[in-house]
Amino acid sequence: MIKITLPDGSVREYDSGVTGMQVATSISEGLARVALSIKVNGEVWDLSRSITTDSEVAILTWNDDEGKSTFWHSSAHLMAEALEELYPGVKLGIGPSIDTGFYYDVDFGDREFSSDEFPNIEKKMIELAREKNAYVRKDISKQDAVDYFTEKGDQYKLDLLKDLEDGTITFYTQGNFTDLCRGPHIPNTGSIKALKLMNVAGAYWRGDVTSKQLTRIYGVSFPKQKELNHYLEILEEAKKRDHRKLGKEMDLFAFSETVGMGLPLWLPKGTILRERLTDFMKSAQIKAGYLPVITPNIGSKALYETSGHWAKYGEDSFQPIRTPNEGEEYLLKPMNCPHHCEIFKSRPKSYRDLPVRLAEFGTVYRYEQSGELHGLTRVRGFTQDDAHIFCTEDQVKEEFIKVIDLVLYVFRALGFEEYTAQISLRDPENKEKYIGDDEAWEKSEKAIVVACEEKGMNTVTELGEAAFYGPKLDFMVKDALGRSWQLGTIQVDYNLPKRFELEYVGADNEKHTPVMIHRAPFGSLERFIAVLIEHCGGNFPLWLAPEQVAVLPISEKHAEYADKVFAALQDAGITGFVDHRSEKTGRKIRDAEIAKVPFMLIVGEQEMESNSVAVRRHGEGDLGTKGLEEFVKYFKEASAV
RNA sequence: GCCGAUGUAGCUCAGGGGUAGAGCGUUUCCUUGGUAAGGAAGAGGUCAGGGGUUCAAUUCCCCUCAUUGGCUCCA
Incomplete structure (x- = not known):
């Protein structure tokens, strides 16, 4: 027993x-x-x-993440079975489960494959699923496995087998399909009731740019049709909230081929939104003891040679620009930290000066690969809500914790209630990818781990995800649709201060090297705003909405009063517009609703007589009549952060 | 950068070897209206750019550019 x-x-x-x-x-x-x-x-x-x-x-x-991945992994095998039946001779790479669904990398040889063929494959998969074939596990010797795939002519499986040890190899078979697989799998194909192939893409074999590109087919499957439908609905909703779509519809930002790819243009409404966010961050930072600085958009190449950025990223960056006469080389700044180091150095520091917290909304330019650009979330020019804290080693933990508090305060204020924190450490196997000695790294990594422990934070740790100069704490927020986005980051750095020969005089009258903390709660404003747009579906919190109020006069007779109302709102710092078109009230309301304007103030005969406004809230409807001053007060309360 | 898809009016999209259409928006006129679309008329396009096939290309083919789904990358 x-x-x-x-x-x-x-x-x-x-x-x-x-x-x-x-x-x-x-x-x-x-x-x-x-x-x-x-x-x-x-x-x-x-x-x-x-x-x-x-x-x-x-x-x-199905309610467990691991249950889902088993289900999806088995679905990948089912798809492979269907592919083998429909496309004899197809060669298979790998077919794992992913966050939502599964994929299989396949080699169709010379055959062109397009998503038009999805319905056929789906049909075949459902047909095979209905056979309720069991997934049968079998231990197999390495030699037998090699023989099997040699005969089948599948070089990808043979490639995988090379790295496997004899005695640990298993095959799984369902129906007529056998695959090299560690497992596990669901009992049989019968529980796969609903499925859909999502898209097709190229993917390098083993993620290696130099090896052959295979066709990756993505799919998703469910135990019930209803769940597939629900999933598709969420995808629809995500499409509706896509910041690229809403940004265009709401006139927030634009791109121009002539200006250049990945270089966003902020339109007036987007600029208002963005400036409200920066104002909010500035005042939070002033309270937290930060000092504002401004640095130029270019810097001598030598600056980045010192920091190590040139050696690490130089080849993949915008290339240096030169002064016409002297031929001196300058870089569009890819980072703000070297500049801030120089500000720290501009005057000798005593331990009494520390910590020094230098903050800048610094615009940086990076050459992102063309295929990688995406709306506002991945661009070539963007602005970080950057700051660098220079402190003593003793102050690191406390400063780090203060930054965590600031980041969480900011997230909460903007309606991101759920987050996860990832501690990104150095890859111990590949130390040459990083600068600095082991001691500095150990100290930095420990500082982060201890600070997180002290805050009682829920964290996951990832090896190999650190920046090249130090470990990071990255914040991932969950948006309204449950999707995760990486936003803020905090990094502890013992290396750059050494490289820039930063120092302060300690209480012992000796020179010491400060520790640097890099941090950006939003990360990049562009990315943050993209996430914010999708999170709230364009219905921004009142204090951020570019147009907060639409004043809607009922007829021309009330135009003058509408202007008077709007002027009073402007005096109170409220933004918006008066709709002077000769349209009916219903139409003006409809257009303001579609434009997601939070408040509509309808003014006509009655309001004019009593110096009042008829208030309508976006998405809610008529709130009744309020005196003008009363409304301003009401608005102020409603828009408090 | 690599593999695939896409590119038609300001926006969303239809069409198709004989040089173009809808809805919305926009302009003008009429209408002066009370909580989600009042009416009429008009303007607006070298069909992304370049090359080829053809009597004829916006349509078919090739290249380039951009967008896009992924891969790789992300200080």
């Missing part, structure tokens, strides 16, 4: 060799019906595998 501990802590006894499915069935028939895989001592297994030792287990269903 073995002891099986369930997630609720209860312990049950089973015969050794019991399968996950038997455990599930013993708990309840219902659970067994929806069980997809089982977690055994932290490892996800097939439900058909025998458990032979005392174990902690959890039955995984």
Whole structure:
């Protein structure tokens, strides 16, 4: 007998060799019906595998992320089976599950493949799913595996096999399809009830630019048709909220081929929004003890040679510009930190001066690959809400925690309630990718870990994600549709201060090197605004809306009064417009609603007589009549941050 | 940068080997109206750019550019 501990802590006894499915069935028939895989001592297994030792287990269903990935991974196999039937001779790369769905990388040889063929493949997949074929696991020797794929002529699987050790290799078979696979899989294809192929793209074999590009087919699948429909609805909603679409519709920003790709033009309304955000950040930073600075948009190449940016990114950057006579080389600044280091150096510092917190909305230019540009989220010129904190080693933790507080304050103020924090550390296997010695790195990494612990933050740690000069804490927020976006970042840096020979005089009258903290709560304004637009679907918080109020006179007779009302609003710092068109009130209301203007003030005969406005709130409707002053007061309360 | 798709009026899109259409917007006129579209008339396009095939190309083919879905990259 073995002891099986369930997630609720209860312990049950089973015969050794019991399968996950038997455990599930013993708990309840219902659970067994929806069980997809089982977690055994932290490892996800097939439900058909025998458990032979005392174990902690959890039955995984569609409600578990790991259950979903099992389901999608099995769906990838199903797609591969369909592809082999429909396109004999097709060669298969890898086919994993991803955050939402799965893909398979395939080599169609000389055949052209287009998404027009999706319906056929989907049909075949559903047909195969209905056969309810079991996914059968089989241990296989390396030699047998190599023989199998040699005969099949699949060089990609053979390539994968090279890196696998004999004795750890497994095959999975469902129906007529056998694949090299670690597993696990769902019991049979029957639970895949609804699926859709999403798109097709090129993908390098093993992510290597120099190797062959395969065709990657993305799909998603569900145990119920209803869930597929729901998923498609969310995609529709995301399309509606796409910041590129809303940015155009709402006249926030534009791009021009003539200006250049990836170089956003901020239109008046977008500029108002953006300036409100920077004003908000500026006042938060003043309260937090930051000092404003401004630095030029170019800097001598030597500056970036010192920082290490030129060596690391020079080749992939906009190339230097030269002075016409002397031929001196300057770079469009890709980072603000070197400039800030020079500001720190502009006057000797005492430990009493620290921490020094220098803040700048610094515009930087980076040569992003053309295929990588995307709306406002990936551009070639953007503005960071950048700041650098120079402090003593003793102050690092406290300063770091203050920055975390600031970042979280900002997120909350803008309606991002959910976030995750990622600690990005150096890849210990590839130290040559980074500058600085081990000691500096260890200190930096420790500072971040300790600060996060002290704040009780929920974090995930990723190796190899650090910046080349130091580890980072990155903030990922979840938007209204549940999508994750990387925004703010905080970085601890022992390296640049050394490279720039920064120093301060300590209490011991000796010279010391300060520590630097890089931080940007928004990250880039462009990216942040893109995320904000999609988060609120263009319905900005009142204090950010570029046009807060539309004054709608009922007829020409009320035009003058409307102007008077608008002037009073402007005096109170409220933005908006008067709709003087000779349209009916219904039409003016409709247009203001579509333009997502938060408040509509309808003014006619009655309002004129009583110096009042009829208030309508976007998306809510008529709020009744208020005196003009009363409305201003009401607005102020409603728009407080 | 690489693989695929797309590019027609300001916007959203239809069309198709014989030099173009709709809706919305815009302009003018009529209308002066109370909580989501009042009416009429007009303007607006070298069909992304270049080359080729053809009697004829916006339509078919090739190249370039841009946009876009991914890959790779992201200080």
